[in-house]
Amino acid sequence: MGRPEESRSEVSAVALVGGLGDVLSALSKALQRKGHLVEIVLPKYDCMQYESIQDLRVLDLVVESYFDGQLFKNKIWIGTVEGLPVYFIEPLHPAKFFWRGKTYGEPDDFRRFSFFSRAALELLHQADKKPDIIHCHDWQTAFVAPLYWDLYAPKGLNSARICFTCHNFEYQGTAPASEIASCGLDIHNLNRPDRMQDHSSPDRINPVKGAIVFSNIVTTVSPTYAQEVRTSKGGQGLHATLNAHAQKFVGILNGIDTDSWNPATDSFLRFQYNTNDLEGKAENKKALQRHLGLSFSDSRRPLVGCITRLVPQKGVHLIRHAIYRSLELGGQFVLLGSSPVPDIRREFEEIAKNFENHEHVRLILKYDEALSHSIYASSDMFIIPSIFEPCGLTQMIAMRYGAIPIARKTGGLNDSVFDVDDDTIPVQLRNGYTFVTPNEQGFNGAFDRAFNHYKNDNESWQELINRVMNIDFSWDTSASQYEELYLQSVSRARAARQAAG
Structure with missing residues (x-):
């Protein structure tokens, strides 16, 4: 299998917010060690730790993406973070979406991240990327799944399978349904109970629900949590959707980065130690x-x-x-x-x-x-x-x-x-x-x-x-499970294409 393309809103060492960034960089490194080409797409936040990015440079590629009825240019940067190639998207939009001094928690987060999701797909399309897997994380990049099938697969970016991982179903990014139109998605087509309509109101749209419906693979971060969210008590309103798509939903326990977290080599410690010498x-x-x-x-x-x-x-x-x-x-x-x-x-x-x-x-x-x-x-x-x-x-x-x-x-x-x-x-x-x-x-x-x-x-x-x-607790076991899911999904898609002739 060639390449998982990771579309995400943060990655460790650059835009770390809680455990999500840790998880994403560690999974990417584990997949890279298994011989896969992993490329990451991130917003270019002003508050990133730029000292953690090697060889950061602007590409001679201006990507135009649609938003609010017009095209906006995006400057594309590339750099290396912990040995991983990372593309950074800098929107040349008057709202300065990612120049806010923080990553999340802005009143227009829905607009910021729906813009980013469309720009990320436009980058793949215009750079003629052909990923096997596009792996999105949490509601901020959940828009990628419906955008891909509605707008980009018909344009020829159709070789990929979409994998969506929800790290915490408490955060779903819901918004008034009218806001979905800004990135070019069709409200009438998507604001339906079996697609993206939120359970709380017919006038609200739910990005996480859309990603569950439109992705080929849906995962969460442990087997027990995957069971809990399929109940009315734990599902945060999404249990019925998860049960309807249960055949593609699985819980895979996260690992930790055992290079960073190692008492035998940890430079933050006054005294290193191991099991033989405590x-x-x-x-x-x-x-x-x-x-x-x-x-x-x-x-x-x-x-x-x-x-x-x-x-x-x-x-x-x-x-x-x-x-x-x-x-x-x-x-x-x-x-x-x-x-x-x-x-x-x-x-x-x-x-x-x-x-x-x-x-x-x-x-x-x-x-x-x-x-x-x-x-x-x-x-x-x-x-x-x-x-x-x-x-x-x-x-x-x-x-x-x-x-x-x-x-x-x-x-x-x-x-x-x-x-x-x-x-x-x-x-x-x-x-x-x-x-x-x-x-x-x-x-x-x-x-x-x-x-x-x-x-x-x-x-x-x-x-x-x-x-x-x-x-x-290394990522090797978990990464092997993701690798297996990727391979099965890609194989099924190829078999279906061949059968269709």
Whole structure:
């Protein structure tokens, strides 16, 4: 198979927003290692980390794309990011769509990303690209699927299969139906219950629904989450559409970039370490305690880590509870995370203030990449008490650094954390502590057992650390599953073309 073309709104190291950018660059690199030509198409944001782009240059190719009844020129740039070729589209549009100082969260996001989706397809068409797979991610590039079949396949860009991955069905990008016309899509054809009409109103359009209907392959980021979103409770209004297209919908667990997340080579750490020599983990813990002004007199006092966005999805009431429960059980607690929700932000600022001089608790309410590596390396346990979690990467990273996860059984957490006391799970797969009910009692059931284990059976705890650090959470397995889906879809399309003669 030749080339997956990745149409996406962000990629790690350039326009990283949360875990999506991490996932996209790691998947692309894994596919590239398997011998595929992977090219990425991104908007040219003004707020990108330009120092991460090698050989950035403008192409002698001006791509014109349709929007609001007229053609607009797009300047096309190309560069290399982490060994991957990336095309950057700079719209010469008076609205300055991607010169806003941020990637998402603008009032006209629907217009910005529908413009980008059409321009990206126009780039493929005008540059005479012939991808086997066009892989789109989340609602911002969901427009590609209907645009491709309605407008570009008839123009001759018809060799590709469309793969759409939704990383979180909570975000669907709905808008008034009239807005779909700007990028050239036909409202009357698409604003129908079996196509793009949102379940909430006949006057609203849903890009994610359109991508589910019009893509050849639809994926999400873990097998359990794929089951959850096919129910009325978890589907965010899209369960009926997903069930109608179930034959092409699959959950594939994300991996992590094991080059970036490797305690043996991590340049952010004061002390590197591995499963054969865990002394560096203890030294990192001491260094972090010193750095944050925490007590380090008792090396056997367990340190509980938490790195997260403080939003309702992440179980903030349980994170708050865990701070106090850690103290009651004789532990320390470190939280790194910020919140876009004013009430939650104020609440945690108040908690941080109360503990600012405490010897066993520290809350750092911001994003800090270097500190995140130190916390993973220093923590004995790591909490992920999410209400729902499509995949979750923190539990995988924590395990790679020898921190034992305490997680709620939901989504990707259910596919990657298996309780040490669960007799139905093979012993060699048990790697943490889990709970089901998202309340304090449910959380304590797992949390207290972890503390008892840590304090009362050091030898078995060390064995558990070795086990979790040796689990393969690399992208190789997941990339192989994507590769298989791509190949099957391309083969079916070729067979159908031959049959049609």
